[in-house]
Amino acid sequence: MKRFLTMFALVAVGALPALAEEKQEVPVDPVTGMKVAEGWELVRVHCTVCHSPQQFLQQKGTQSTWTDIIRWMQKSGGLWQFDADTESKIIAYLADNYGPDGAFRRAPIPGSLLPENPYMTGAKAEFEAKKKAGEVPVEAP
Numbered sequence: 429m430k431r432f433l434t435m436f437a438l439v440a441v442g443a444l445p446a447l448a449e450e451k452q453e454v455p456v457d458p459v460t461g462m463k464v465a466e467g468w469e470l471v472r473v474h475c476t477v478c479h480s481p482q483q484f485l486q487q488k489g490t491q492s493t494w495t496d497i498i499r500w501m502q503k504s505g506g507l508w509q510f511d512a513d514t515e516s517k518i519i520a521y522l523a524d525n526y527g528p529d530g531a532f533r534r535a536p537i538p539g540s541l542l543p544e545n546p547y548m549t550g551a552k553a554e555f556e557a558k559k560k561a562g563e564v565p566v567e568a569p
């Protein structure tokens with residue numbers, strides 16, 4: 429019996445870190461589906477103007493990948509320039525919360541090597557509809 433209790437105690441203690449980890453899970457904003465972590469409101473303000481957050485919440489990238497995505501959109505999607513501080517906060521949020529995980533099989537193709545996409549994408553369609561409705565500003569909101 430004593431041995432059983434010792435075993436039980438060991439198993440219970442072993443499970444503690446897992447419980448603690450679960451508690452630390454980042455809360456999700458019910459409206460946008462974005463993780464509520466440092467910098468999230470800045471990203472919401474800048475990155476949900478032209479398309480829904482779904483366009484980036486399903487992506488995963490390192491700081492370098494996210495930087496490339498932003499450059500690509502500045503070149504082809506009408507995204508405005510950021511000051512250095514704002515940009516680094518946005519990229520930190522994206523890489524920290526939507527970074528590569530175990531499901532990553534190869535490094536993403538650098539944005540500078542991505543060809544222009546001739547097909548309609550969800551993001552493009554959303555952007556064009558919003559632009560038509562006059563909802564896309566030319567400068568940062």
Ligand code: HEC
Pocket residue numbers: 474475476477478479483484487497498501504505506507508518522545549550551552555564
């Ligand atoms: C001024 C408008 C505009 C803003 C603001 C904007 N985007 Fe985009 N974004 C676009 C357009 C247009 C596309 C589609 C481009 C295409 O497919 O050719 C796009 C596509 C994307 C895609 C690719 C989605 C896919 O097809 O898989 C991601 C990821 C993305 N945006 C992330 C962001 C992030 C992160 C921000 C904030 C820093 C942001 N966007 C802000 C216009 C914008």
